[in-house]
Amino acid sequence: PDPVTRIVTEARLDYTHTPGRAQSAHLAALGEQRIVGERCPSCRKVYVPPRGACPTCGVATTDRVGVGPAGTVTTFCIVNIKARNLDIDVPYVYAHIALDGADLPLHGRIGGIPYDQVRMGLRVEPVWTADGRHPDHYRPTGEPDAAYDSYKELI
Structure with missing residues (x-):
């Protein structure tokens, strides 16, 4: 018989995401129809949605800023x-x-x-x-x- 070269089947991934401190604050503000980000204390850039750390500097962000x-x-x-x-x-x-x-x-x-x-x-x-x-x-x-x-x- 011919060798099996492919199998087609349905796949499903279930996962649970738990937002951290920065995302939780962002989601809470959205519930109040406000948008907030966080400012990097090093480069001073404001990121929305906030990540909890500056993607450029790697420094923790804690200064919440309305945008x-x-x-x-x-x-x-x-x-x-x-x-x-x-x-x-x-x-x-x-x-x-x-x-x-x-x-x-x-x-x-x-x-x-x-x-x-x-x-x-x-x-x-x-x-x-x-x-x-x-x-x-x-x-x-x-x-x-x-x-x-x-x-x-x-x-």
Whole structure:
């Protein structure tokens, strides 16, 4: 008989994640419709979501800092493939958003604007879920676009 060269089978991974001090504070603030990060005492950069340590310096971060809620789209992509179990019509825009006061962009979906009008520098604000636990998406604030020099280091 021919040798077995592949086996196809379903796989499942179950895991439990326990957030640490920094993530717990971030999640608690999101429940109050606030966004917080932590500042590195060495390089002074503010990271959102906080990690508990600076990824650049390796120093513990303990100084909690409120950021945003508004921010600037630094880069984005237009998604044209429908994701399984995601009730969002395609196309939609997923972006890196530099929240005001943060030194690292976070990921978020852009809504409230046609996908072909999203651009780098667009000023956006969060739209919270009904339960207020996290932003559902970000929408334009109506402010003028941010100057490229204000976010070019975050691309």
